[in-house]
Amino acid sequence: MKLVRIGQPGAERAGIIDEAGSARDLSSIVGDIDGTVFASSVMAELKALDLSALPVLPDGRFGPCITGVGKIICVGLNYYDHATESGFEAPKEPVLFMKASSSLCGAYDTVEMPVGGEKLDYEVELGVVIGATAKNVSIEDAADCVGGYCIFNDVSERAFQLEGTGQWLKGKSCDTFGPCGPWLVTPDEIEDIANLDLTLKVNDEVRQKANTRDMLFGVPELISYISRFMTLQPGDLIASGTPSGVAMGMNPSRYLKPGDAMELTIDSLGRQRQVVT
Known part of the structure; x- marks a missing residue:
């Protein structure tokens, strides 16, 4: 579905x-x-x-494909090439951080440059929505805890994230920093979650292109690992990491500016498009 x-x-x-x-x-x-x-x-x-x-819904805005999200858990450096471009070694275990659920917005909503923002960045990611309570779940049983999948754009303000006090939470949590959807796709619709192409374009230029098989830690490993430290509840969202090609990793960096358009696609999960305002 x-x-x-x-x-x-x-x-x-x-x-x-x-x-x-x-x-x-x-x-x-x-x-x-x-x-x-x-x-x-x-x-x-x-x-x-x-x-x-069932009646047909009139055409309209696609809101976030899931609501009532208790927590958004993000995975950093989960693609080897992204870790390299960020100046880090590939992690031996998943790197976790949080993102405020108030950052969620629709797949085609505008993304707002926050007050004082100057280094706006993008990240195409596979979003994993939890469907069953998971606590200390095994890797073998982790797939049973998935409710669905979606495209997730982990928008970041790198100056907020890395400069000053350098807190990732505040660089990831501004309003509209979490475009999610357009659809929430149930697992039975996807043949192999470990073999999906991901692409992100800025103004029609391909910036990111990879496949979920390139993740250092796959979906079952992530769910099992995270559930050791916190109970995952139905509706929670895991942003599973992004490949190389982010604006921060370019030389020179090519951060987003007002008027730029991002377009994201993941096999079987649809398409997103946001314009920066």
């Missing part, structure tokens, strides 16, 4: 994409697309639906 949330901020309606690509209204069945939708009874009901019997 491809689950969506369509509507203006705060007024999104739950939907599901049918075979023709239309969004069908799920609001009579689920209140929203959040952690509760992954309950086995709800998923069984959704899978049994005759989508043609």
Whole structure:
């Protein structure tokens, strides 16, 4: 299934994409697309639906594909070439940091340059949405804890992140720094999560291009590792890391400026586009 949330901020309606690509209204069945939708009874009901019997949602804004996100856990340096361009050795275990859930926005929303911002950067990432509580879960059982996947743009302000007191949290958490979606795709729709092409363009120039098989730590390893340190709950989001090609890693650096357009694609997960304002 491809689950969506369509509507203006705060007024999104739950939907599901049918075979023709239309969004069908799920609001009579689920209140929203959040952690509760992954309950086995709800998923069984959704899978049994005759989508043609549901009303079509009017065209509109794609909101974040998941709401009620308790926490966003990001993985740093999870592609060897990105670690290298950032001046670090490949980590021996996942590097974790947090991003405020208030940074989430829609796949086609504008990305705002924050007040005082000067080094705005992009990162195409595979987003992993947790569907079942995971605590000290094994690598072998980790896949059972996945609710769905999405495209995630881990937007960063590098001066906020690395200069001054150098706190990653404040460089990652500004409003609109987490475009998410357009769809939340359930695992049964994806043949091999470890073999998806990722691409990010800025003004039609390819900046990032890789495959999820290039990740140092795959999705099951990440879920298992993170669940050792915190309980993952339905609706939590893991941003699994980005490949090389970020603006900070270029020589000279090529940070985003107002008017720049980012376009992100991941196999099976759709497309995003944001303009910097």
